[in-house]
Amino acid sequence: MIAASAAANPFIVDADQVFVLLRDWLVGFLPAALRPAAGAVLGVIAIVCVFPGLFALTTVFERKGLGRMQNRLGPNRVGPFGFFQPIADGIKSLTKEDIVPLRANAVVHFLAPLVLVATVFMGFAVLPMGRNMVLVDMDAGLLFFFAMGAATELSIFMAGWSSRNKYSLLGAMRAVAQMISYEVVLLLSSVSVVMISGSLSLSKIVAAQDQYSGVFPHWYIFTPWGLAGFLVFAIAATAETNRSPFDLPEGESELVAGYHIEYSGFKFALFFLGEYLAMFSISGLGTTLFLGGWSAPFSFLAWVPSWIWFFGKVMLFIFVFIWMRGTLPRLRQDQLMNFAWKFVLPFTLLNLVVTALWRFMGPGWSRWIVCSLILLAAYVVMGRLEMRSDHFGRRSYRYAE
Amino acid sequence: MSAIFYLLAVITLAGGLATVLLKQLVHCxxxxxVAFAGLALLFxxxxxxxxxxxxxxxxxxxxAILIVFAILLTHGSHMPKDGVFSRSWALGLVIAAGVFAILGWAVLAGISAVPRQNAPPSATVRDIxxxxxxxxVLPLEIVALLLTAATIGAVVVAMHEKASPR
Amino acid sequence: MLGDGILKGLAETAKNFFLSYVSRERLTTVEYPEHRIPTAENARVFPFLVYDGPDWLAGMRCVACQICEKECPPKCIYIEKSSDKKPDYVGKQQFYPARFDIDISVCMSCQICVEVCPFEAIKMDTQFELATDDRFGGLLEDRRKLARSNEYYHSIHPAEAAEVDARLAEEKAKVEARAKAAAKAAASPAPAAATESAPPAKTEGGS
Structure with a gap:
C-alpha cells in the first residue's frame, strides 16, 4: 500500500526519507572507505542534538502543563510565553558552583552522572525513529535496550553511595530496588511482543505492525494481550524512570532529593537530562513495541513522514507521564513493592500465557473473546484482592538488624 | 587479533585485577x-x-547490583583494620595456578580437537x-527447576523470619 | 474496580488543564509585579515610626524611652537618646531618638515593640518589597527610613489608626483641660503659658 502511493508521488518519499537522504548526501563527499563510519557519526550527532533539544522543550511544557493542571499559568517570563526558560536554566546550571562533598568518593562521584547519560544515550541507538531511520539495526536490539537500561541502575547506585550522605544512599537503595522489581515486569511485558512478532529486532517488530486491515493498523495495542501488555509496560516504564507516582527515590518530603542530593551545577543537570532521556527512550520503546513505531494510525495517513508519527507518539507518551505526575500522589515503599510483586508481575505472567494462547488459536473471532475474557476476569479478581479492606489495617514495621 | 581485542583485553584484565587489589569493597x-563490561564487549x-x-x-x-546490596546490607563497606588480604595467600596462589593450568590445557586441547573453519560460525538469536x-530442552528445564527451587527457598527463608516476631 | 479512582483523578486534572485556558476566573494566582492583591488590613511586615505633621523629625512621636529596645526578642532595635529635648504632641518637652535603627534582617515581625510602646510611636508596616543588593547596610534601616507620616498609617491600617488618633486626642484634651484648670487655679498670670504650648500639636487632629 505504501509502496503504491510512494511510487505515485516521489515528493512523499523525499519527505519521509529527508534525513536519510541528507545523511547520504553529506556522506557522499567523503571517500567510499570512510562512508559507513561517517554515516554512523552523523547519526550519533543527530541523536545527541535532537533528544537534549526535546528535553529542553519538555521541561517547559511540563512546567506549563503542571501549572495549568493546578490552575496556574506556569513559567511565562523568559522569552515569548516563557519558552526561553530552558536556556536560562542551562546558563544557570553551567555557572553554578560544582560542589563535591569533602568525604565523598570523588572519582565515583564524578563518574556516576557520566555513566548514566552515556548508557541512556546508547539506548537510542536501536530505536527505529522512522522508516530506515535506525542507527544500528541489531538482531537483538530489544536485548541491547534492556542491557543499557540495566546499566543505568548501577550509575544511580554509584551516585548515591559515593556522596556519603544517608539520604542519597537511601534514595539510591530505593531506586535500585524499585528499578529491579519493575524491570522484571518491563522485560516480561515485552516478551509477549517478541512471542508474536518472532523477533528481537525492533525494526522487524515495527515492520510486523506496519500493515492495515481496511484503514486500521495492526498495532499490538489493538489486541487483548497487547492492551494488557501495554498498560503493564506503561506502569513499569513509569516506575523505571522514577516518575510520579513512583518517584520515591527522590521523595522530597523525606529524602530531600534522593540519590542526586549532593550534586550541584552541571552534574545535577546531567542527572536531570539522564532522567528525561530515559523517559524519551522508554517512550520510544513503548511506541515501537505496542503503538506501531513509526507507522501511521490510519492507512490513508501513510503519506505523513514516518518520523513525525514516531516523535508524535513519543510526545503523547510524555504528555501522559506529565498528566500522571499532575494527578497522582506518591506511593509508599511497601505499596510500591506489593503492587509490583503481587499484582503487576502475576498479571504479566498471565499475559504471557494469554499471548501464547492467542498465538496458537490462530486467526478468527474466538481468540478475541477468549483472551479478552481471561484478562478481564483476572484483572477484576486481582483488583478485588488488592483492594480488600484488610490492606488498610495497622502497618507493621520490620527493622534491619 | 585486532587492536580492539587487545584494548578490551586490557580493560577486562585491569578490571579483574582492580577487583582483587583494591581495598574498599564497593570499589572492588x-x-x-568493569571486568563484566569488558567481557561483554569481547563477546x-x-x-x-x-x-x-x-x-x-x-x-x-x-x-553487580546483588553484590553491592550484599556489601551494603552486611556492613561490609567498612574497611577491616588488619587489611583485606588473606594470610594464606600462598595457598590461594597455588589453587589459582592449578585452576588456570586446567583451563588453559582444556582450551589448548579444544583448539586442536575442533576442525579449523574459514567462515566464522554464526549464532543468531534465532539459532540460540x-x-x-x-x-x-532437558538441561533448560532442569535449570528452570533449579531456579524455581531457589526462588521458593528464598521465599521460605523470608517467611521464616517474619513468622518469629522479635 | 481497581483503577477507577485514577481515572477520576485524571479527568479532574484534565478538566483543570483545559478550562484554565477558557475561564480566567479559574486561575488562582495573579501575575505579581504587574498585578497585585491589595494587602489585608491586618497584614504586618516590619515596624516603622509614626510622625505627625509635615516635618518628620519635629513630629516624631517616639520619645526614646527604649522600652521596645529592651523588649525586642531578637534585639534588632538600637536607640540612642538625644541630649536635648523637643515638645511632643501635647506640648510636653521630651527626648527624641538621636539614633533609631532596626535591623530588618534580624527582625522577626513579632509586633511586640508595637504592643509595648506607650506613645503609639511604632507601628507595623505592610510594605514587603525590601530586597536590596547591599546585605549589610541595606537591611539596617535608620530613623529617616523608618519614619512614616500619620497619613500613611491611616492609609494602610485605617481602623487601627483612627482608634489611635481618638485615644491621643482624648489624652490631649485631658491634658489641656488639666492645664486650663491649673491655669484657672493659678489665677491671672498663668494663661500665657497654657496657650503657648498648644500650637505645635495643632496639626494632629485627623480623627
Missing amino acids: ALAAT LQLDAQFAGFAQILVYIGAV GEALVGRY
Missing part, C-alpha cells in the same frame, strides 16, 4: 563491573550479540532459541 564491586567483538547483551543484562544489571527449546 565497581571494578568487577560482541566476536559477533555473539546475544551472549554479549545477556552478559550485560545479567552480570551488570543483576549480579531453537537450540534451547530443541536439542538442549
Whole structure:
C-alpha cells in the first residue's frame, strides 16, 4: 500500500526519507572507505542534538502543563510565553558552583552522572525513529535496550553511595530496588511482543505492525494481550524512570532529593537530562513495541513522514507521564513493592500465557473473546484482592538488624 | 587479533585485577563491573550479540547490583583494620595456578580437537532459541527447576523470619 | 474496580488543564509585579515610626524611652537618646531618638515593640518589597527610613489608626483641660503659658 502511493508521488518519499537522504548526501563527499563510519557519526550527532533539544522543550511544557493542571499559568517570563526558560536554566546550571562533598568518593562521584547519560544515550541507538531511520539495526536490539537500561541502575547506585550522605544512599537503595522489581515486569511485558512478532529486532517488530486491515493498523495495542501488555509496560516504564507516582527515590518530603542530593551545577543537570532521556527512550520503546513505531494510525495517513508519527507518539507518551505526575500522589515503599510483586508481575505472567494462547488459536473471532475474557476476569479478581479492606489495617514495621 | 581485542583485553584484565587489589569493597564491586563490561564487549567483538547483551543484562544489571546490596546490607563497606588480604595467600596462589593450568590445557586441547573453519560460525538469536527449546530442552528445564527451587527457598527463608516476631 | 479512582483523578486534572485556558476566573494566582492583591488590613511586615505633621523629625512621636529596645526578642532595635529635648504632641518637652535603627534582617515581625510602646510611636508596616543588593547596610534601616507620616498609617491600617488618633486626642484634651484648670487655679498670670504650648500639636487632629 505504501509502496503504491510512494511510487505515485516521489515528493512523499523525499519527505519521509529527508534525513536519510541528507545523511547520504553529506556522506557522499567523503571517500567510499570512510562512508559507513561517517554515516554512523552523523547519526550519533543527530541523536545527541535532537533528544537534549526535546528535553529542553519538555521541561517547559511540563512546567506549563503542571501549572495549568493546578490552575496556574506556569513559567511565562523568559522569552515569548516563557519558552526561553530552558536556556536560562542551562546558563544557570553551567555557572553554578560544582560542589563535591569533602568525604565523598570523588572519582565515583564524578563518574556516576557520566555513566548514566552515556548508557541512556546508547539506548537510542536501536530505536527505529522512522522508516530506515535506525542507527544500528541489531538482531537483538530489544536485548541491547534492556542491557543499557540495566546499566543505568548501577550509575544511580554509584551516585548515591559515593556522596556519603544517608539520604542519597537511601534514595539510591530505593531506586535500585524499585528499578529491579519493575524491570522484571518491563522485560516480561515485552516478551509477549517478541512471542508474536518472532523477533528481537525492533525494526522487524515495527515492520510486523506496519500493515492495515481496511484503514486500521495492526498495532499490538489493538489486541487483548497487547492492551494488557501495554498498560503493564506503561506502569513499569513509569516506575523505571522514577516518575510520579513512583518517584520515591527522590521523595522530597523525606529524602530531600534522593540519590542526586549532593550534586550541584552541571552534574545535577546531567542527572536531570539522564532522567528525561530515559523517559524519551522508554517512550520510544513503548511506541515501537505496542503503538506501531513509526507507522501511521490510519492507512490513508501513510503519506505523513514516518518520523513525525514516531516523535508524535513519543510526545503523547510524555504528555501522559506529565498528566500522571499532575494527578497522582506518591506511593509508599511497601505499596510500591506489593503492587509490583503481587499484582503487576502475576498479571504479566498471565499475559504471557494469554499471548501464547492467542498465538496458537490462530486467526478468527474466538481468540478475541477468549483472551479478552481471561484478562478481564483476572484483572477484576486481582483488583478485588488488592483492594480488600484488610490492606488498610495497622502497618507493621520490620527493622534491619 | 585486532587492536580492539587487545584494548578490551586490557580493560577486562585491569578490571579483574582492580577487583582483587583494591581495598574498599564497593570499589572492588565497581571494578568487577568493569571486568563484566569488558567481557561483554569481547563477546560482541566476536559477533555473539546475544551472549554479549545477556552478559550485560545479567552480570551488570543483576549480579553487580546483588553484590553491592550484599556489601551494603552486611556492613561490609567498612574497611577491616588488619587489611583485606588473606594470610594464606600462598595457598590461594597455588589453587589459582592449578585452576588456570586446567583451563588453559582444556582450551589448548579444544583448539586442536575442533576442525579449523574459514567462515566464522554464526549464532543468531534465532539459532540460540531453537537450540534451547530443541536439542538442549532437558538441561533448560532442569535449570528452570533449579531456579524455581531457589526462588521458593528464598521465599521460605523470608517467611521464616517474619513468622518469629522479635 | 481497581483503577477507577485514577481515572477520576485524571479527568479532574484534565478538566483543570483545559478550562484554565477558557475561564480566567479559574486561575488562582495573579501575575505579581504587574498585578497585585491589595494587602489585608491586618497584614504586618516590619515596624516603622509614626510622625505627625509635615516635618518628620519635629513630629516624631517616639520619645526614646527604649522600652521596645529592651523588649525586642531578637534585639534588632538600637536607640540612642538625644541630649536635648523637643515638645511632643501635647506640648510636653521630651527626648527624641538621636539614633533609631532596626535591623530588618534580624527582625522577626513579632509586633511586640508595637504592643509595648506607650506613645503609639511604632507601628507595623505592610510594605514587603525590601530586597536590596547591599546585605549589610541595606537591611539596617535608620530613623529617616523608618519614619512614616500619620497619613500613611491611616492609609494602610485605617481602623487601627483612627482608634489611635481618638485615644491621643482624648489624652490631649485631658491634658489641656488639666492645664486650663491649673491655669484657672493659678489665677491671672498663668494663661500665657497654657496657650503657648498648644500650637505645635495643632496639626494632629485627623480623627
